[in-house]
Structures are given as C-alpha cells and as structure tokens.
Amino acid sequence: MILLLEVLGLVAVHALSWVAVSHALLTKRDPRSALGWTVTALLLPILGPLLYVLFGISRAESRASRIMRQQAAIEPEYAHPVCPAEPPEFVPDNIALMEHLGRRLTDQHLCGGNALTPLHNGNEAYPAMLQAIQEARRQVFLATYIFNAGTTGAAFAEALAAAAARGVDVRVLVDGIGTLYSWRKPWKKLPEYGVRVALFLPPKLFPPNLSINLRNHRKVLVCDDIGFTGGMNISDDNILSNRKNCVQDVHFRCLGPVVNQLRRAFLLNWGFCTGEYGSLPPSCPSPVGDSRCRILMDGPGSQADILNDLFCGVINGARRSVRIMTPYFLPSHELMSSLRSAAQRGVDVRVVLPGKNNLPYVHWATFRILPDLLSAGVRIWYQPPPFAHTKLLAVDGYYSQIGSANLDARSLRLNFELNMEVFDPSFHTLVAGHVNSTIARSREIYLRDLQRQPLWVKLRNAACWIFSPYL
Template sequence: MQIVWMSILAIIVLNIIFAMITVFREKRDIAATWAWLLVLMLLPGVGFVFYLFIGNKLSRKKIFDIKAQESIGMPELVQAQKEMLADDEDLLSSRQATENAKEMASLFLESDESILTKGNKIQIFTDGAEKYDALIKDIYKAEHHIHMIYYIFKDDKIGNRVLAALEERAAAGVEVFVIYDALGSRALKPKFFKKLKALGGEAETFFGSRFSFINLRFNYRNHRKIVIIDGKIGYTGGFNVGDEYLGEYKKFGYWRDTHLKIEGNAVLPLQSRFLMDWNATVSHHKLEYQESYFPLMKKKGKSNMQIVSSGPDTETQQIKKGYIKMISMAKESVFIQTPYFVPDDSVLETIEIAVMSGIDVKIMIPNKPDHPFIYRATTYYAAELVAAGAEVYIYNNGFLHAKTIVIDGEICSIGTANFDIRSFKLNFEVNAFIYDPEIARQQKEIFYKDIESSYLLTQSLLDGQSRWLKFKQTFSRLFSPIL
C-alpha cells in the first residue's frame, strides 16, 4: 500500500513539474497561464492532451510564413493616407468627418495598415435566405474571379446551391478559389469539390492536417467569412454556409445574423486579405498582384469604411482595440450584439466605465447555447454587467449569431469577431468599421427591432437561478482565457 501511495505522489509531483514547464515555456498572458495550469493540474495526463491540441501557440515559423505574405496591392495606398494624416488633410467626407471617426481611422492605419475608403454602397442582411439569394445571384454574374473564405462550409442544400453556382462559373472560365477552415468544415469531405477542381477551380483547407483526427493547430482557426466577386462586390459578416444559417435546424430555430454586401473600393482590402490568406494556405499556385483583382471604382454610395483584420500572427489585437476605442468614445449609447460574450479585463472594464459614466449600454446575447461551456461563461459576464447597471437582453426568437457594435448612432462595426478572448487573440477575423451615421442609425434600428423578440435579464431573474446553474457559470468563467 505504501508503494501505491508513493507512486501516486510521484505522479502528482511529476505532473506539477511538467505542467509548469509546459505552460511557462511560452510567453502568454497571466490569466491564460493560470487557466492552463488549472487544466493540467485537475486533469493529469488528459490535460496534456488538451494542451497539445488547443494550448500550443503558433510556431515562430508559421507566424513568419503568414506575416511574410505581402499586403498585396495596399502598401502604396496606406502610405499615401498616412501622409495625408501627417499633413492634417481630411480623409473623410464632411458629413462623416467627426472627431471620433478621424481617431478611429488613424488607429487602424497605424495598427493594421487599414486603408480608409470613401463612397461605398452597403446593404445589411439579417436573414440567411435573403443573404444567400443575393450572393448566389452575384456569383452567377461573375466575369473574372470569385474568391471565397468560409469558416464553415457544409455539404447540404445551401452548400450545394453555392457549389453549383461556383461550378457553373468555373466551367465558363471564371477563376474560382475557395478556402474553408479545417475545423469549422471538418465534416466536409474533399470529394465535395472534386467537380469544381476538374472544371479548373481550386479549394483548399486552412490549417488542415494529413490526419483528420490529429491537428496540432486545432486552436487557431480562420473564422473569416469573405467573398469577392470580380474585385467589385464583397460580402462579409456572420453567416457561414450551412442549412442552420437558413433556420432549418430545430435545435436553433430561426438564425438571426448580420452580414454585409459591399460595393465600392472597400472591396479592395477584402481582396488583399483573401490573397494573403490564400498564399499562407497553399504551397503551390501563389497569387500575385493583378490589376484585374483591384479595379478602382467610382463612387457607389455614401459610406466611408475600413476593413480591419486580426489574428494570432500578431499581438496587436486590432479588432479588440477598435471595440475598446469605440466604447470609450461613446457619449450617448453603446449597443452590442454577440453570441459569445467572454471579454478580457480590458474590454469588461471599458464597458463598465461606460455604464458608470451614464452611457446607455445595451448588450444582446442568445437564449440558447451552440457551445454550452462558452454560453455558461457568457451568462456569467452578462450577470456582471447587469449588476453594473447595463441592460442585457436575451434574444428569444431562435439563435442570435450577429457580431455588431454601434455607438451614438454614429459609428458601427459588423464582421466576424465575437466579444470573446478567442476572437480577440486566437482566431483569424475580419470586421468592417463603418463611419456613416445613416448606416449606424440603421443598425441601431435593427437592434431595437430585435429587442421586440427579446426579454430583459433582470437582477430578480438572476437571483432566481439555481445554485447548480450559478456554479456552472462560475466554473466556466475560470476557463474563459482559453475558451
């Protein structure tokens, strides 16, 4: 018996030593370090398997490979805009040249080299059927190229409708390139794109693995949703390709999301983003600058905007900084919609400061989880904000997947990044930051319409929660830095 206890003690001591070596050998923030230590301590052996798949940081070589992809077609425009700022020249039209917009434009030029484009036409979609009807119609009109990135691409009704449109255009000689994420689209078999490839198109998995069940880059996903058609039309936002996004899964019910169709020169940075992601994904057929990829367009609409990207290849966390900047600049209101609300301390404190400053802060989250562990952490932080004085609404008409923020009816952001640490640090994301009061007011009206299908989370409702539910929320929150 003594030998057994000595063996158990030895295993515990070795587990502690290896846990500390494993976690501290890579630079990471303190909260994530302690969260991983907790996992490794509580789950001896099993914790190391989790860490191997989702705790390992990107290798320096892979980060270099991603960063080495030039910002194709953009450097000259970025430099010109920086010089304009240095000379105090106005980048924005007078109608949209508020001090807040100028500060945001400067922030993204410096942190992400994101050019500011004027005169874009924007259409907001909140319904999956409408979004895909418009997208497929535009795909069939493509004349030169269709470039597409989706985190989730499924072999179902809508997936096959999109594929059929891509195949038809590829057969007509249009260049068709597709990137789909290896984890998000894990159920998709390579043969799904066999006909498209035979017709001259290409489809590649982002951060894939030769062995579907072993992928040591499991934790770093391309969560972007981007479509570029002829360099003139762009789509980005929350909708993936799958029937659940049309509200056809009973588990979720109606799928409430937000997506953009963009016409104008804001399509150019989306095009550049695709080319960089493509070149970081493939080992063959690297893409280079072509004039046909970047057709400069005359004014299509009235909206000024910047396309901002972030990912684990940089420590800057550009989109998170944009969210913080927007919230801290607000004078009247901050409206946020997100399916996952797991903020780090900097974001949470910025929101709480806004509440305490008398800003009208409204946050909307779903009434059901698609990832239970993350949802429990979301409801924990929602309760914190209710206690601070914010209004938290629970969307009750299906599943809310929109990733939006609007301040003062003046500036808004719509994109792929959630209000969680994963989107801030681990996923490759893209957001549109829009400096147009008309679009911001439109987004604010959408929020108010969604309130009609929501209920207010009150302190009395929180007090009525069971102890077991509160325990699950608190326990999930402990792991928020690594969710």
C-alpha cells in the same frame, strides 16, 4: 561518487524547473498564467516542468506567430491604391479618435466611397451571393469557415462550377476544422470542374498537424467588383423556415473600393495555404456610396490584439450610446472594464444575446459575468429563438463594426478573424435599428434574476466560466 551523482541530479532537476519558470515569465502575457506555471514548476520539480512542456507552451501561438510573420512579409507586395479617405469631416472628436485608433492598429487608412447593404439570413444573402457568382466574369474568391452539405451547399457548388466552366478564376478556401461540421462535403468535387480549392490548416496525423485551435473564421466572397462579408457560413441552417436548428444572421453586400480590401484579405489567406500570391488588380472599383470603411484582419501570434484593443478603445471613446449584438459573450477583462466604465459615466450601453444558444456551456458561462455588468448599469437582453449568430457593434450614431468576430476568447485570441469598420451615420442607423428592433421583442435580464438562480445553477455557471478562455 553516489552522493555527487545525487547532487548533480538534484541540481539538474531544479535547473529544469527554473528553465520552465524563465520561459513562463518571458512568454506569458497574463500574469495569472505566469504565476500559476511558476508555482507549478517550483513545487513539482519533475512533474511541473513536464506539465509545462505538454500544456503550458502554446504551440498554437507559436505557429500563429509564424503565420502572421509570413503574412507581414508578403504584405508590402500587396501595397496598392485603396482610395484612402481622410477622416470624416465635421464629426465629434471622439469619432475622429476612433478613426485614428483603427489606423494606428492596422496601418491602413479609411477607404471612402462604399455602399453596404444588410442581407438578413440566408433567405436574402444566399440569392444575392449566388447571383453575384453567376454574373461574375473575371474572379470568384470564396473563403468560409463552414461549407456544409445540403440544398444551399449544392447550389453554391453548382454556381462555382459553372463560373469555372465559363473561364472565371474561381477559388474556394475552407477552414480545416470547419470541414468537420458536415459528413458530406460539396466542395470536394469542385476541382473536377476547374475550381481551385484549398484548406486552412486541415488536421492530419501525417505529416502531423494538430493545431485545432488555429481556425480561419473569416467569411469573404468577392465576385469581380462585388463583395460580401459578415458572419454567415454556407449552410441550410441559415435559411429561416419551420425547420429546427435554424440560425439567424446578417451578412453584407459591399460595393466600392473596399471590395479591393476584401480581395486583398482573401489573397493573403490563399497565399498562406497554397504558397501562391497573385497580384491585385491595378485599380480599385469606382466610388458608389458614402460609407468610409476599413478591413481589420486579426489573428493569434500578432504583436497587438487588434480587435480586442479596438473594441476597448471604441467603447472607451463612446459618449452617448453603445449597441452590441453577439452570439457568444465572454469578453476579456479589459473589455469588461470598458463596458462597465462606459455605463458608469452615463453611456447607454445595451447588449443583445441569444436566448437559445447552440453552445449551452457558453450560455451558462456568460451568466457568471453578467452581474458585474448589470451592477455597473449595462443593460442586457436575451432575444427569442432561433439562435442568433449575428455580430454587430454600433456607437454614437456614426461608427459601426461588422464581421466574423465574436466577443469571446476564441475569436479575440485564437481565431483568424475579419471585421470591417464603417464610418457612416446612415449605415449606423440600419445597424442600430436592427439591434433596437430586436430589443423590442426580447426579454431584459436584471440583477435580481441572477440572484434568484438556484445554488446548483450558479455553481454550474461558475464551473463553465472557469474554462471560458478555452470555450
């Protein structure tokens, strides 16, 4: 009997190991991860499956899948005339293919007749945003990752409260983790003035919600028929001055039919957080410019890696030039290959990174991957302080991309992000011009610079790089 129990126990233990192995093989998208958990589960029959249950099963991804399914279920109710535009005429084939790629990934046509204006730092962006809130008569929809206390936060809170007092439909959506960046929270008192406020997955113990990796990183402001998007949060840090810890950034004012796409993006987020899915206006704003745009909403749990696939496809299609500016640069393996391949076939690939980073460990991890890019012909610059939070992509004189996504694993795998494709040579000139002017005052880094780093620095960089999927 004892022998039989021992045999049954041994069978049960190994059965648990194979259950863990089967789950890893069927759910893991990275073969290295699947292999690692397979070996762990088989070599450690009891501990291995336990470790897999605790750390290997991505509850974040499972919850994200539910979010994306819920959003997909409601999207048909948000079908509306967004003034679809045909692909740009008289453009090179590679530009037309870029348009086709975005359409396949998002199931959305380009939206023509838009005008976009870059707003540099909070010095330009905040006055324009506050004016739009003050002049709004129907709606003010604000989604932000961070809404910090300070002069800027107080000004926004005052403008939002005043808009609600005059009968405007004012809604504010703040990310749950983003609320932790400031001890005082200017948005907390807004409901007293008639502003509707919601939080995106705020962390809490009862009922339990510890999905700290699921963050709404999207930045959207819609005031009637004026929209704003980009990468800028609401914080005094974005106002350039003599203060320490200032942050450089670029936001964008949007006019035209694309504002309805921004409105739609906000309402989908709002509906998830509140369960309330209001209807869109029956018509879209009138055409006011020449930019053809498309909103890209991406997040974990979706069937496709929309932004990662799009970045790779656009760079693979580039023929002449690629300009990238990003604060955090830990690209996926596929994106690394696309950058290397573009440079090796003669495309002028230039990447601008911040010389001073607010996350030193990300800065150090980046050094570990740079030799692979530099050896392929990619050119890289570090711009002088203050820290630059700007996210821009410009390709081949026609295509641009702006928005909230960084080129790192957190943005491309974990965050809910919102970017905008722009097909317009004039707008490309503005974006590429900003990148090029920054390059003119930046320091280019060469392979020999990295080779001369002390051994302890190389080891530090490599140690941080190991954890890059979680940074």
